Amino acid sequence: MIKLRNISAGYNKVEIIKNINVTFEEGSITSIIGKNGCGKTTLLRTASNLLKPFGGEIIIDSKDIRDYHNKGLAKKISFLPQLRTVPNITVYNLVMHGRYPYLGFSRTPQKKDKEIVEQAIERMKLKQHLSKNIQQLSGGQRQKVYIAMVLAQNTDIIFLDEPTTYLDVNHQLEILEIVKKLKEMGKTVIMVLHDLSNALTYSDKICLLNNGEVSIYDTPDAVFASKEIERIFNVKSEQVVVGDEAKKQYVFYI
Amino acid sequence: MISNKKESQDNRFKMAKNSKSYNVTVIAFLTVLLIIGILMSISIGSSKIPLSEIISSMMQGDASINSYKIIRYVRIPRTLAAVLAGCAFSVSGVILQSVLNNSLASPSVIGVNSGAGLFAILVAAFFPASLYLTTIASFLGAIVAALLVYLIAHKTGASRMGIILSGVAVSSFIGAIIDTVLTLKPDAVIARTAFMIGGFSGVTMDKLRFAGLFIVIAFVIAFILSYDMNILALGDETSKSLGLKVSQIRFTFLILAAVLAGSAISFTGLLGFVGLIIPHLSRLFVGYDNRILLPVSALLGSIFTLLCDLLARTLFAPYEIPVGIVLSFLGGPFFIYLLFKGKRGQLYD
């Protein structure tokens, strides 16, 4: 569980987010949504300790985030940024990097590390790409490799910054289904999503930001009913039911 | 259909390339090559000494025989100098290219060349003819310049680009100081030319001991930390998320690179290309994993520098070409060839 209390943060002494008071419950999926520039990524980076806040506290499992050692924190939280450099590395080695916080001084992977890596790769159904260079994979496959890396890192809390942006729609949905599996494994997932419909469909909680402050933080149904999205984005919205299993989908229009 | 086949063949090749046995084979092969190179360097020189005489005079240890003197005081120090310098510059280049994510990075980028040059010139201008002072001064100059580069970059965030820009700025500034010193003290120009071209003549075991120790220690540390270089290549945010102390580690690597290059410069002057080319050449053989790239570059760099030194002192015997010139002659065209080979295997698209 991760709790943010009175958090304010920004860059170059300019405040981007303020008065953030949210708790991300264990085993839940939270999507952070909002207009461009409202501070979504800032919030994500602050919560994952990549950015030092101007004020406030972050508590992880009743311990202040500042009391965690580098590697100790890396075993608790993982962060997958949106844009990444694509290094020249095989699938296997990239997933193995997820074990870095657990490697000793000699930085040699042990048997346990190798087992976990193989499991993660299998889970992501990447076994046949084991020795391939990730530069050869498609965007969607690459994203899965990174998620395998995060799996190997074996953290309770996972932050994903726009994990589906730039992906084809089938890959987008694939990734989101995987996120659901992460939740089934007991992990807490907090992600910034650009696509509002996906966010509302796949999350347990929605955190809607506006001008750096939390506008509403509640279940998708509640957020939708509040019509805050319509107000902030200046659009109209409809809830529809599709497919045999009567899944809820959301449509936005002008 | 055809493309699939090619892809699977490529995969097979890539698989073989990254496998442990391939890497071990490469290292073993290069080690053997290095040993051969060392033996050749000791037995070949401008004064022809037959192998039998080399062995017998070294066994006897009679310091009054010419062949003993030549082997002991000229060829062995030179050979060791070439091996150390080649290793140091190459590893320094690997570290910088990896940590700064820039395949054109080389020790000159962090200011060590200009720093060493400045201090060497100052010694030449104000304390001419003092051998050891020049060695220590150029080493100090290299480290001071690198620290200055990092300090300036740190104030502006210590990003990779920031360090490179800071290096360019510091190098230009120091270059201006050097020119000023040369204007005021024109006699130092001779020392500067010798320094700029770089060479191994007149190197003694004394000079090497101090620098060699630093090089070996720095190499060992870099080798242990080479895994962290792999992590750094994933990007700052991902690295931090994995628990790596990014700015600390980057600083450590910069210092290691500076120590390596500075130590080598202290006894050879500037040997441009080695730090730039050898990492690229090594990557062609073993890819980007720094744990392998580091030792392979060290070996390859030593072999290449040994070869160039051998050519430098035997091609036009008794005349000696400065090693730096041979290095550039061989390295330049090869670098062009690398460029023509295309964008295959680059860090970034």
Added chain:
Amino acid sequence: MKNIFNCRKVNKDFAKSSIKKIVRAFSLFLMVGLIIPALTGCKTQEKIDTNTNANTNTDTITETDDNFYYSFIDSLDNEVNLEDKPERVVSLVGSYAETWILAGGSLVGVTNDVISERGMDLPSDTNIVGTIKEPNVEEVIALSSDFVLLSPDVESHIQIAETLRLSMIPHAFFKVEHFEDYLDMLKICTDITGNQELYEENGLAVKKQIDDVLSKVNNENEIEILFIRAFSSGAKAKYDDNMACKILEDLGTVNMASKHESLLEELSIEEIIEEDPEFIFVVTMGNSEKAIQALKDGIEKNPAWSGLSAVKNDRYIVLPKELFHYKPNARWGESYEFIAKILYPNDFQ
């Protein structure tokens, strides 16, 4: 099924880890292999120190020690002790080779500038040991040299002095800029060769020649002159610390560069017009024709150039290299006479 799978994996892992251990041991071995030579150099170093009879840095010594054939202090304040009369002398500076021959000695090794610059006629068995800038120390040792002449102005000479010391080859630094320096060096050389009469002939007689010239000249005169050193890529004025300029100064001239120091960097026609010197002397460096051509294409193209008194009155003179650029040694008197005839045509026929 899974168990079998794991078994195979375990075996592979074991094999991989042992290969890794071998690789590690290999690299460690390599590193140790580099350290040991460095350390052994240290131990035997101390042994050599007690045995050597070559140079040490002391200021004392004025009498010849009974144990040595000859002792003196060289231009770097080193105490040079020669055990026996040197028979196999190597000169790493062309003009010192000439001085040694003038002192009645013979040479086994010289640098190529004795031929390219001085056109000296040497016995065919004299070996070339490289260039003045890059002497080949291996060759020097191979020649079993027992005395080496060096210059403190050449960087590589200072570096190889250490190697010569370790090889127990006596060597000395000489700095010759003006006639007095040549005279001192000749004295030492003739003392060593035992040909004191050659000191008379090639030293004192020349001194007399110079004194004769100076006696006819009032050095309080203040004939305004400009001295230019030209080379293929430019030209600069010279005054201080230059052999030819001292001759000019002794003969009662004032060098305008002493008042216009910027000329030392670059010739400026405005400043030359301002002073309008009576004489303009030129000495070329490197390729003479190219240097002269560069002057013609450079400052001489300026229309104001032909208006200068020196140019109009045919007092723009190119001085011969062998008397005014290379050290004239025994012909130093000729150099004085040459200039004197130009400056005072009535007093010197």
